[in-house]
Amino acid sequence: MGQIEWAMWANEQALASGLILITGGIVATAGRFTQWYFGAYSIAAGVLICLLEYPRGKRKKGSTMERCGQKYLTTVVKLFGPLTRNYYVRAVLHFLLSVPAGFLLATILGTVCLVIASVIYLLAAIRGEQWTPIEPKPKERPQVGGTIKQPPTNPPPRPPVEARKKPSVDEEEAASAGGPQVNPIPVTDEVV
């Protein structure tokens, strides 16, 4: 259990809770229940949580799968600096956001799920995890002339290419020649 990164799981949970909150809020507002303004609040809270949690953080070891189109939101989330990097802040934020939605029947499940997500974020924060944005890798430009390592050592006039290359060709031939292929059974052609 030593190397589990809890933040990734908390991220999935928070995203799912955000969606549940949005659904519950829509049901509550459209049905115009009493205290329907809690429903409107939960839609807004759900949208905020989804936007915050959509960009996945980078794993410590190994490659991370990005969510589709997350790089635009990554730039926005990165702007907030320590507020979004620190998981303690996220845990507290999720807990506070979940409390008002608990008063309405339609959104009570969203509250429960968001509270669980905030507990897991707290666990991740205690273990010292942090949110690092996934940066796009800079494209490596093909290096022109990368194989030219050293200038020629011999001053001109230099002997032609064949004369210089001869010893290495001989070495290669000797290494690969373990003898010709020997057939296990002697092969003869039967000529009648």
Added chain:
Amino acid sequence: MAVSWRSWLANEGVKHLCLLIWLSLNVLLFWKTFLLYNQGPEYYYIHQMLGISISGNCYPVQLYSQRRARPYEMRPFTFSGFKTVCATAMDGDNTVMGEDFLYNFFLFFCNSYLVGLCLSRASASVLNLNCSLILLPMCRTLLAYLRGSQKVPSRRTRRLLDKSKTLHITCGITICVFSGVHVAAHLMNALNFSVNYSENFLELNAARYQNEDPRKLLFTTVPGLTGVCMVVVLFLMVTASTYAIRVSNYDIFWYTHNLFFVFYMLLLLHVSGGLLKYQTNLDTHPPGCISLNQTQDQDIYSPEDFSEHFHGPLPEGFSKPEARNQKTLVKICLEEPKFQAHFPQTWIWISGPLCLYCAERLYRCIRSNKPVTIISVINHPSDVMELRMVKENFKARPGQYIILHCPSVSALENHPFTLTMCPTETKATFGVHFKVVGDWTERFRDLLLPPSSQDSEILPFIQSRNYPKLYIDGPFGSPFEESLNYEVSLCVAGGIGVTPFASILNTLLDDWKPYKLRRLYFIWVCRDIRSFQWFADLLCMLHNKFWQENRPDYVNIQLYLSQTDGIQKIIGEKYHTLNSRLIIGRPRWKLLFDEIAKCNRGKTVGVFCCGPSSISKTLHNLSNQSNSYGTKFEYNKESFS
């Protein structure tokens, strides 16, 4: 090239047919249950209670009401009020819709309770089916037995077993979706129960008093509380089962998924609540009958009085009570209606698969209780270790895999590895090759071989070799077992994915005659040339053996080195056969398929791939394409995570 419909049908047809059958079962169940609760006469009184109260007014939940005396209290909505609303909506022109239509529309509006009641029961029946089906693909020993036995003679049916994990995931997603529907519908029911509380229906109502807070209903009744806990457990399980989590932190997925047992226990309790009741004495008290002792309380039982309670004139065209009396038979109530809770159907649905699964886990536990004896440990290049063991009464077929559990490395984790050598009649040794990738394999290697001797290939002779205790669970089946049952097989391996095919090659080395296989195309793609040394000896021995038996074309070996830095490489000086079959670069699959099709006209070739998903997708596409030689390619692959 165009996708040949014949090949597509052979490869994908049965799979899609099963999907269709499963889908239609779900739809049928949903529809039947919905109609039963909508129209069944034994639910007449519960409809009465939820939708229409004693004063003949209905309380449709969705309607907007401005004045709220207390939370969850709705203003009653009458037919005249409804007509006024419609009139204002149509700018005073109410003659467009006749009174008949308006009245039926009003009744439909009032029947909004149907959404709560019928939807919740219909989704519950779909959940029953899926909760029972989802356990079946996880009975791995049973599936392995079915694969190997003669009970499933057709290869087409055996190939269905490859898709067991897909069935599990599909049922899981369905459970999530319909749980959402079920929860939403029951929340509406809770609201209706509390708002429509009346003294007439004490037995039917779950609420204890008028306008009881539905949240209290949710948390203090057995079904409500177990339902909330089940949703929490489902939430934890589903969020940990996404592809990203499985690939990065498999542990979280594994530990949360074992909560399924809690889920099933809660489910068994959830349905024992008995909140929904149906009428049992339909013959002595048919719904809508007239009670001979007409008192105030029993007015509600007669449908004629029902219309009198509407505020406002009776709409024309709607049959008057006297007329209705003449038309329909008037029934007299012989006794009071009796209500009884349903027998929990869910117990019948899930008890079978749950018992089967528990029995299988018990059997696996008992079978894996004895530790294995490790015979030798061999270090291979590129971080691969080979482990050879014996265990009594262990039988395995080539292509199967086992799960290793080593308490000294980790008490809770266990990991699957494909067998590279199966026990035969003459030799009881079996072995696995594993690549050291994560922390479990690293620690396992350190326990097997002291770190100091890991660099050298020659192992120092130690007097007493203390190997850790190792338990194995299995063997379990995989689609690679089928490769011996085709006349021609194409086996493509990528890197360490060669392990299932290694067991096939070992079996062929032992004795190839009993199997149907007559030609094997073996393609192995690696990044590092030293990887080929894992099985270089095996391949050379196999090649020599077939030469000796005068069947040089039985195995066709092609080795590809996909990444190269330009320097000429060889596998090893003594491996002549392999060096001459080594090709630098990536394989060209289309040309390979054309060559195989040309050389094996009219035959069915089994295609097996164990490697990166890009290769697998390419092979799948090529298997579905047609060729001009009449050769059919059947693609076999198991869906891993």
